[in-house]
Amino acid sequence: MRRPKHGLTRESGLKLDRTPHNPTPPARLLDVTRLLRRAGRVWTGVDRVELAYLAELSAGPLPVWGLARTPFGYVLLDQDGLAGFHQRLIGSAEFSSPDMLSRLHRGMGDTARRALTDIRKLAVARCIPRGLPQMLTRHLPVGTAYLNTGHSNLSERVFKAVRAVPQARISVFVHDVIPIEFPQFQREGTVGVFEQKMRRVQQHADLIIYNSADTQMRTERVMSDWGPAPQGIVAHLGIVPQSPDRSALPEGLPPETPYFITVGTIEPRKNHALLLDVWERLGPDAPMLLICGSRGWNNEAVFKRLDALGADARVLEVSGLSDGALSALIEGAHALLFPSRAEGFGLPAVEALVLGTPVLCSNMATFREILADKANYVDDSATKLWEECIVDWSKKARITLRVRDFEAPTWVAHFKIALSFT
Template identity: 25%
Template sequence: MLDIRTATSHFPGIGRYVTNLASALAEQLRPDERLTLLGHPAQIERFVAEQRASVISLLCDDSPFTLQQQWRIPQLLRAQRNTAAVSLYHSPYYLMPYRPGLPTVLTFYDLIPLRFPAYVSRRARMLFRFTAQMALCTARHVIAISEASRRDLLATFSVSPERVTAIPLAAEARFRPQPRAAVEHVLARYSLPAEFLLYVGSNKPHKNLVNLVHAYAALPPTAPLLLIAGPWDARHPDARQAAQQLGVSERVRFLGIVDDKDLPALYSGALAFVFPSRYEGFGLPVLEAMACGAPVACSNASSLPEVVGDAALLFDPNDVQALTEVMQRLIEDAALRQRLRESGLRRAGTFSWRRNASATLDIYRCMADIDA
């Protein structure tokens, strides 16, 4: 059973993970296997309409965050186990029902609340640590979304290494180089110039946008527009304030949330993609950008080097001058951009949801054999 209750707009990253995983799992089931989804009626109806008959559903109106789930979900799972309908439960979030009554798999993403305590309340940090530790103790096996995430988990919590497997994420199939007409349509829709540097992601402090703006401000005034696309949290206005103070507010555009269907063309149209994050569990925007043929420069922090391999320019996220120099190279060197474009496409091709689901199924099957 895969819990898809987090497939909502409140969890864009986790929602994307769980829906892509569910689709890829459904395509690889053996004749004697079936995938059971636990979710809200609307989530289930949308998914089952697109999938094979091997996918069945259990409707559940409980949020993953209510106390009610602590007894409702285990009750439901035990009933399924008693009828041999379900053999394991996979939670894609660190809030797991207590004593679920089935062997469990947990997906673990990152340690942002603990790595950046200055930006998270003490209560939130304590709650994260407690609930994560409880979920990790409950889970028979844990899936980390990168080797860096796995190392963080093992260094922070009491978990046996053999219980944790790193299975990398992937870009969706729609992220691929777009035709020029599609790119021009999106550029016109957002009133964008032909050349621009692109960042996609939130403005949370660990994303390091203040350093990105400072590095950009050191470029010549003729540098292409810097486009910052993604959800804007008004609690963190520092990057916008920095652009105003440095006199580049006319050349740094904060686009806000971009329609998902426009992202592939936006990546494809970028002169280069720049990602200065100080910490990522995986770093999906970097992979999406490479899959769309954008030359990529990203920080050398956490999981990013393992995602990009040798297909991107790396820099220290705390070195503003180094970031300026990297952007200058990308702007001036067309041959470099072409090399990065080609190597990025090759690198992105090594990641797929089919591979992710296959590795996940291996864990499911191993657990089912042990429990048989």
Template identity: 45%
Template sequence: MTGVDRVEFAYLRRLVAEPEMLFGLVRSAFGYILLDRQGCEHFLNAFPDASFGPADRLSGIKRGMHDARARAESHLRRHCLDRCLPLRLGRMLRKHVPSGTCYLNTGHSNLTDRVLSAVKSVQDARVAVFVHDTIPLDYPQYQRPGNDDQFRMFLQRAGRSADLLICNSDQTEADVLRHLAPLSPQTAVAHLGVDMPDAGSPPEGPWTGQPFFVCLGTIEPRKNHELLLDIWPEIEDAHLLICGSRGWNNDAVFARLDQKPSRVHELNGLTDGQIVGLMQQSVAALFPSLAEGYGLPPAEAAALGVPVICNDLPIYREILGNIPVYASADDLYLWTAKIKVLKQEQTLAKIRLRKGAAVPTWEAHFKTVLRLV
């Protein structure tokens, strides 16, 4: 899952465990699906293994729908409280949802005028929107064409209509208020929690039994894999494992990876458990990102006790303090030197007892959020 996916999953998991009434609103290919608590539990239990069952006949009407989506939407329809065409969304919500309900949007998607109008038609309803970052506006060069305009509309809509904007950091809150000025919406900061899955058996390869470093994240321009490819010929007797799927607009890096550079390995499709297993065996985790909204992977590595080298970004300083080794992405010499030092220390120590660093928890996050919504 992506970072945003992990946040949405954490919210679903926590809210299902809360005693209050719970509903889930899903936009499907054929309108909207409304889940009650039981329906949300069914989805939560089915999601990790994608055990959604077969696609129904309705999904077969929509040409080109991915099989996984067809099965997921069919599963949701089988366990729904109600469903409707888009024009009847307000009527469906008023029929089932009690007054005083708070609508939580946690994923930067589906916050449309239609949804907001329908939610607001429920008596005394409130709206809380989670804003993960403002990267599309601050770094449009790293976005798909048009993403900045789409995000700008989302943020303006949230700023005008939401009763609360939840931000994952002080940095994000400052960025949100800067972009929304002169609007001054109510905001709250709640750092994201870090909870690690159990370690699985890591994949084996030429790196097995040898010193190796891990870089975790989608292979896209702002993750700056190019820096690591530039310096790796100088890192002798160590492997680089790039764990993540290929993104977009990064043809130069893809071409270099296709050439199979020495001691550089591209791994995708790994499970969370496999990644944890690799992290635990690695010398260090490397994050030369040029921009980040939060940076869950470095926090996860720190929680495992894995040394972290990362670009000197304000968000990393806020979340991780002095835990990582910081090196400016402009300084290739410093990155090379820091990696060599860690490799040498690992080689000399042979076996190092690692103790995880104290990082933010989901319990603290929800203690802040749930008292406000």
């Protein structure tokens, strides 16, 4: 597929007869359900996108509202409430102690219960599920633009409730369609749920925002089996450089010897098995490999190999690091290794290049679109080539490998595109 002009925007050739585009809506409604549910956890790439939208819209000149699905129904926040919720999420303000209602909900961590307590306190309106259309029409102006950026709350109920607001417009951020393309990598029972979400997006959205032209191509190919895809635009994700904080690292990190690093949830799609194969072949003379990420799903063979590592192993599993600590490890590494089998964007690779750390990654269209000639590409199954490159780099001084002229995409550029259509 030919890349869009400037690599940023393209309108799909498949169009639906939907509400006419209004470039300056009277207000926006941002869905923050994902951030509410993930409060207190380490932010994922998708979390960071929703957080960036929250920061941008809550500080912007256009009126903005927030919507969240809670275990008890829905809450609606005005601009002040949304700003207050944002301050709590980023640590600029403290969450309240969890109230009785939040304590009754099982399966939530303490911070999530606190967030649930505060989002109800900050709300200007609350409702049980069947009352959502009435709540939205009572508070939101005609022509409100609804934005969902987190793959959460993409329900028939929400879409129909938003449509109850006259001339409302629905925009959805699609990060990838990997669960549909690669079902073998997913948790049991999640593929069908994800497909139903994407079917609802295809049916109800006026606009889909994509993080890459490759994601757009793949999504429209999937949706073509269901009917015409909504209008689509591409806006590369922005990067907020994290200041490396070595003081936040646990004892023993970073290693005293040269090391390589890989970042991401330990699940089959990330292809940690390839790296473990390389390190087994290299033996005791291998450089250190830091595997940074929490354990995921469907990866028992890799977990077993990690559990069998001895104290003198050249592979170290690390999880639960702060952003600053992780950035410190990435900055000090010989290289970031990213043998992933599928990605929508590949945020760790971009963040590594921003820090000057070279990247060795899979040879896929998404990486080539975002990283261009600043990364090194190897097929995700070519174990021997990975080994040769790693050995070669490990013999070189780290300073000679540094990347010095990578121009990272910015949130300013992203929002200039995305918000001109939503």
